[in-house]
Amino acid sequence: xxxxxxxxxxxDRRPLVEGLAFDxxxxxxxxxxxxxxxxxxxxxxxxxxxxxxxxxATGTARLDGAPLAAPHAAxxxxxQQDTLFPWLTIAENACLGLEVxxxxxxxxxxxxxxxxxxxxxAGHEDSFPDxxxxxxxxxxxxxxxxxxxxxxxxxxxxxSALDAVTRLKMQHxxxxxxxxxxxxxxMVTHDLYEAxxxxxxxxxxxxxxxxxxxxxxxxxxxxxxTEASLAKTRALLKSLLLEDPE
Amino acid sequence: MSQIRRALPSLxxxxxxxxxxxIYCAVSGVSPLVLPAPSDVALGLWINRTELALxxxxxxxxxxxxxxxxxxxxFLTSVALHFVPLLRRSLFPLLxxxxxxxxxxxxxxxxxWFGFGLLPKVLLxxxxxxxxxxxxxxxGYARLPLAYRDQLxxxxxxxxxxxxxxxxxxxxxxxxxxxxxxxxxxxxxxxFAEYAGARRGLGIYILTAKNNFxxxxxxxxxxxxxxxxxxxxxxxxxxxxxxxxxxxxVADAAG
Numbered sequence: 001x002x003x004x005x006x007x008x009x010x011x012d013r014r015p016l017v018e019g020l021a022f023d024x025x026x027x028x029x030x031x032x033x034x035x036x037x038x039x040x041x042x043x044x045x046x047x048x049x050x051x052x053x054x055x056x057a058t059g060t061a062r063l064d065g066a067p068l069a070a071p072h073a074a075x076x077x078x079x080q081q082d083t084l085f086p087w088l089t090i091a092e093n094a095c096l097g098l099e100v101x102x103x104x105x106x107x108x109x110x111x112x113x114x115x116x117x118x119x120x121x122a123g124h125e126d127s128f129p130d131x132x133x134x135x136x137x138x139x140x141x142x143x144x145x146x147x148x149x150x151x152x153x154x155x156x157x158x159x160s161a162l163d164a165v166t167r168l169k170m171q172h173x174x175x176x177x178x179x180x181x182x183x184x185x186x187m188v189t190h191d192l193y194e195a196x197x198x199x200x201x202x203x204x205x206x207x208x209x210x211x212x213x214x215x216x217x218x219x220x221x222x223x224x225x226t227e228a229s230l231a232k233t234r235a236l237l238k239s240l241l242l243e244d245p246e
Numbered sequence: 247m248s249q250i251r252r253a254l255p256s257l258x259x260x261x262x263x264x265x266x267x268x269i270y271c272a273v274s275g276v277s278p279l280v281l282p283a284p285s286d287v288a289l290g291l292w293i294n295r296t297e298l299a300l301x302x303x304x305x306x307x308x309x310x311x312x313x314x315x316x317x318x319x320x321f322l323t324s325v326a327l328h329f330v331p332l333l334r335r336s337l338f339p340l341l342x343x344x345x346x347x348x349x350x351x352x353x354x355x356x357x358x359w360f361g362f363g364l365l366p367k368v369l370l371x372x373x374x375x376x377x378x379x380x381x382x383x384x385x386g387y388a389r390l391p392l393a394y395r396d397q398l399x400x401x402x403x404x405x406x407x408x409x410x411x412x413x414x415x416x417x418x419x420x421x422x423x424x425x426x427x428x429x430x431x432x433x434x435x436x437x438f439a440e441y442a443g444a445r446r447g448l449g450i451y452i453l454t455a456k457n458n459f460x461x462x463x464x465x466x467x468x469x470x471x472x473x474x475x476x477x478x479x480x481x482x483x484x485x486x487x488x489x490x491x492x493x494x495x496v497a498d499a500a501g
Binding site: 045048049050052070071073075076077078079080081083085087088089096097100101128148154 | 391392393394395396397398399400401402403407411412415492493
């Protein structure tokens with residue numbers, strides 16, 4: 001289990017996030033939603049160890065009770081943009097995390113290639129990112145993140161750049177992948193529909209207090225969720241977000 | 247075919263310029279000692295081709311040596327300045343100041359200090375050509391998207407890995423732009439250095455031809471100098487094309 005305690009993030013001595021504390025369970029999707037500027041992305045970046053130097057943070061992160069110094073092999077971070085390097089092929093991009101961690105190129109390639117088919121990228125191993133559609137690029141980015149085989153995925157609005165139909169397909173696709181190989185996921189999103197459809201738990205951040213406004217578990221299995229069953233939760237989330245000024 | 251079509255306007259402009267020059271010389275009755283016609287220059291070039299080739303070969307050799315050393319020096323300096331901000335703050339103003347020294351003043355001093363050999367010429371070429379490469383590399387490193395850096399850092403990459411895996415590929419198109427600018431200076435800088443004192447080279451050839459009132463040979467040497475520069479640019483273009491198929495995609499991403 002990953003535990004964040006007393007996290008305060010400040011910009012120009014003005015607190016953005018204040019005294020944030022939460023647990024991140026393994027094999028569960030936790031979505032963070034909140035108004036723009038509440039510090040969702042900063043929290044994710046802090047956990048990943050890539051908080052910009054102009055933001056100052058205090059707080060602790062613990063993995064199974066032991067202090068965690070990010071970046072850490074147990075965490076894989078995926079920024080908002082897909083950040084596939086345009087000069088690398090999809091296979092080379094997918095190998096990047098393994099190579100950075102010290103794997104030899106051939107070994108990394110051997111590890112990555114069998115995953116191209118389940119990720120719907122078969123035949124595109126030697127394509128370049130600009131030759132793929134938006135959905136395929138996103139799957140390639142997920143492949144690069146997931147092949148690192150970390151216990152937790154930190155995803156910053158992974159579907160925000162996709163059109164509505166591709167987004168729906170990708171949400172479903174990601175849930176399937178996570179069913180096959182469960183991991184703890186912390187996902188920042190702006191989309192109430194996405195949060196309620198995918199998450200096992202929704203954490204609502206408040207821009208006003210800089211902390212957590214609500215922590216809502218979604219216990220209904222994803223496959224049983226319907227518009228009607230989610231309507232109440234969505235209404236609650238909507239009211240929480242509307243109450244909180246940006 | 248499309249390349250010929252692209253070059254057609256500039257070829258036509260050059261032909262029109264040469265034709266106007268030729269007609270002016272024929273009609274105005276200007277002395278060939280003052281302004282030789284393009285045909286006189288071409289004739290001078292042909293008659294003296296062996297001697298000119300010898301001098302051009304020397305100039306090209308010096309320019310290539312100076313240019314290569316300059317690129318290596320600029321790259322190493324750019325890496326040092328990238329990794330050591332204190333060095334960047336302290337050294338960069340000095341490097342900028344080095345570019346304000348007029349080459350006309352420096353070339354004779356170089357000969358005075360280092361003699362008529364290879365060293366002063368190579369040093370002068372380095373001084374003139376290293377700065378555009380250095381600045382373009384610096385600009386290229388600065389274009390590294392923050393998201394790329396974050397992605398690599400989150401994977402556990404240190405500064406060197408971020409530099410090698412992302413900053414260098416991002417800087418590649420900028421590097422080649424700097425190389426092109428420097429390449430256009432390399433031949434001219436060599437000629438300047440030879441002009442100040444040399445045993446062989448287009449610079450000393452131009453000086454001798456001028457002293458002998460052979461404007462046609464001065465211009466013939468100028469034509470050769472321009473040709474050498476174009477050859478250097480062409481070689482760079484081919485190198486870029488041959489080695490950078492995948493890197494041409496960087497411009498789209500960084501832009």
